[in-house]
Amino acid sequence: MxxxxxxxxxxxxxxxxxxxxxxxxxxxxxxxxxxxxxxxxxxxxxxxxxxxxxxxxxxxxxxxxxxxxxxxxxxxxxxxxxxxxxxxxxxxxxxxxxxxxxxxxxxxxxxxxxxxxxxxxxxxxxxRRELATRVRDDARRRERLAADHALCGLVYADPASEATLLLALQVARSDLPVLITGPNGAGKEKYAEILHANSAVRGGPFVALNCGALPHELIEAELFGAEPGAYTGANRAREGKFEAADGGTLFLDEIGTLPPSGQVKLLRVLETGRFERLGGNRERTVRVRVISATNADLGTMIADGRFREDLYYRLNGIELRLPPLVRRPRDILPLARHFLGDRKVLGEDAEQRLLAHAWPGNVRELRNVVQRAVLLAQGQRIGAGDLGLPDAAPASPSHPSADEPDRADIEAALARCGGVLAQAASELGLSRQALYRRLDRLGIPRS
Ligand SMILES: Nc1ncnc2c1ncn2[C@@H]1O[C@H](COP(=O)(O)OP(=O)(O)OP(=O)(O)O)[C@@H](O)[C@H]1O
Ligand SMILES: [Mg+2]
CATH class of the missing domain: 3.40.50.2300 (Response regulator)
Incomplete structure (x- = not known):
């Protein structure tokens, strides 16, 4: 009562x-x-x-x-x-x-x-009380999660991110190969570290190889190692990443760029745990947990014959899908404050601009924007103008952006929040002003 x-x-x-x-x-x-x-x-x-x-x-x-x-x-x-x-x-x-x-x-x-x-x-x-309790419970749950697991500095607050993290922690313990997918800068490498840090092989090495950063002719030597004379310029024996990662995790980034012959060899190690160095004939055996990542659509690449379907199924024991930053708006301000540290503070106008931006470059873009703003802001306070982001102009009603909440999203959020606009705005990842503008445009009464 x-x-x-x-x-x-x-x-x-x-x-x-x-x-x-x-x-x-x-x-x-x-x-x-x-x-x-x-x-x-x-x-x-x-x-x-x-x-x-x-x-x-x-x-x-x-x-x-x-x-x-x-x-x-x-x-x-x-x-x-x-x-x-x-x-x-x-x-x-x-x-x-x-x-x-x-x-x-x-x-x-x-x-x-x-x-x-x-x-x-x-x-x-x-x-309001329920919300306050929920916020308190959320904070407690996050503290417990951080106390029981190695989160490698991951910052998150959005329920979508929490769901991703819980799945990652769950699959980390198994030795299933994990395929991490998601757009540029969404945190794929960060999640690879988390998977390793919470796995049974966390005491072993974590070795990363970006398949996209090497010329094709060097990738296989990099993966499997080479004996002297295996290719032009190979005058010493070299250990490959598979050997280096033995007893631990090998993270293969941009796996979609692996050329066909590399794909065949990779498939063989994954199936048998065996391989030879380039130019060598001694068979080597390793125990390696393989985590791979891609921002390419491997499904299309398979359909086009550019990626082996059998390799795809080998790599994709389970897929960890990282949502783009716009799809987890509650992460934006906590991440911004994290990158800012105690160097400066964000003004409210800057926070609103951050919330209104679409973040095509995801977390990496956010980090760069914050770092630049720290340099550009004159005083202690970062204003919207210091961010160098385009004005948060209201989208024209005839071309609503795919990422904007529509009438149904807004009405649902208002219902959930008992009509409290500030709360609904934060649920929708909008500034209060942006929500007002949208309400007016959609003809939804403000009260
Ligand atoms: N949730 C997060 N909390 C803290 N830092 C993060 C988070 N997500 C990403 N980062 C940081 O943002 C930067 C980009 O993340 P990362 O390199 O993991 O992205 P990526 O998905 O591998 O990008 P790319 O596709 O461009 O390789 C890194 O410095 C990473 O540490
Ligand atoms: Mg990466």
């Missing part, structure tokens, strides 16, 4: 309100002075306050009410407060509405109107 605290020196008012609220299954606590009211507030679970503006018969300025209101805000800035005041003395109350009071009520009041306001506020306040 919700509880309302009535702070009023007039016993008749307090009694009338207590009776009215009890008819609506709401408990009432009564305090006859501001001091007593604040003591109640500190002691207990109050969902809403109804407060008088004048406490002594000889004062009518509302000063005491103003002071009381500010004292309540200091204790709990989110607690809804309804002001009770004589109709002839509205000034102070109206002023307090600007400072965040929920509503004011002239004495004598209309019961029906009062209850409508009270019910709305109680609903909002319970939504």
């Amino acid at each position: 919700p509880t309302i605290l009535v702070i009023d020196d007039n016993l008749a008012v307090a009694t009338a309100l207590t009776v009215l609220f009890s008819l609506h299954d709401i408990a009432t606590e009564h305090a006859a002075s501001p001091e007593a009211g604040l003591a109640h507030l500190r002691a207990g679970d109050i969902d809403l306050v109804v407060q008088d503006m004048n406490f002594h018969a000889d004062t009518t300025s509302g000063e005491e009410g103003v002071a009381l209101f500010h004292a309540i805000r200091a204790i709990d800035p989110d607690l809804p407060v309804i002001l009770l005041t004589a109709w002839t003395r509205l000034d102070a109350a109206v002023e307090l509405i600007r400072s965040g009071a929920a509503d004011y009520l002239g004495k004598p009041w209309d019961d029906g109107k009062l209850m409508a306001t009270v019910n709305t506020l109680l609903e909002l306040s319970s939504t």
Whole structure:
């Protein structure tokens, strides 16, 4: 049962309100002075306050009410407060509405109107409480996850990222080959490190090879090693990455660029654990956990005959799909603050610009933008202009971007958040202003 605290020196008012609220299954606590009211507030679970503006018969300025209101805000800035005041003395109350009071009520009041306001506020306040609990639970869960696993500095806050991380931690323990897919800069290498750090072979080496960074003729020597004379310029024996990764993890980045003959040899090691160095005939055996990554569409490459289907199935024991940053908007600000460290702070305008950007280069782009802004910002505070990002111009309605929340997304978010716009905006990964603009454009009323 919700509880309302009535702070009023007039016993008749307090009694009338207590009776009215009890008819609506709401408990009432009564305090006859501001001091007593604040003591109640500190002691207990109050969902809403109804407060008088004048406490002594000889004062009518509302000063005491103003002071009381500010004292309540200091204790709990989110607690809804309804002001009770004589109709002839509205000034102070109206002023307090600007400072965040929920509503004011002239004495004598209309019961029906009062209850409508009270019910709305109680609903909002319970939504807010649930959200606060959820945020606290989220934080606890993240702390536990970080305490029990090596997260390699991964920063995340979005539920989509949490789901990805949980899957990664689950498959890390198995020795299934993992194929990590996702766009540029989305964190594929970071996840490869996490997979290794939480695997049974975490005590072994982690060896990474970017298949796209080498000329084709060198890749096989790099992977499997070479004996002297195996190719022009090979005058010493060299160990390949498979040998180096023995007992640990080999991370093959940009696997889609591996040429056909390399694909055949790779398939053989994956199937048998055996290979020979280039130009050599001694068969070598290794135990290597293989993690590969690509931002190419291997399905299309298979259809075009550029990637072996059998190799694809060998590599893809399980696919870890990293969503682009726009699809996990709640990661944006935590990541930005992480890259910023304690060097400077982000202004609110900068935060909004960050939230509005589409991030084609994902986390890497965000890191670069933040680093550049640190250099460019004159003072301690980074403003939107320091980010060097295009203006967050509202998209034209005829060409809504694929990543923009549509009417259904917005209405669903508003419903989930009990109409609290700030919360809905953050769920949608929009700034409050951007949400307002979108509501106006879609003709959805703001209240
Ligand atoms: N969630 C995250 N938390 C902290 N840092 C991250 C996160 N995701 C990515 N990074 C950092 O962003 C940069 C880019 O990530 P990474 O190199 O893993 O991306 P990638 O998907 O491998 O990119 P590419 O396709 O271009 O190779 C790296 O410096 C990485 O450490
Ligand atoms: Mg990479």
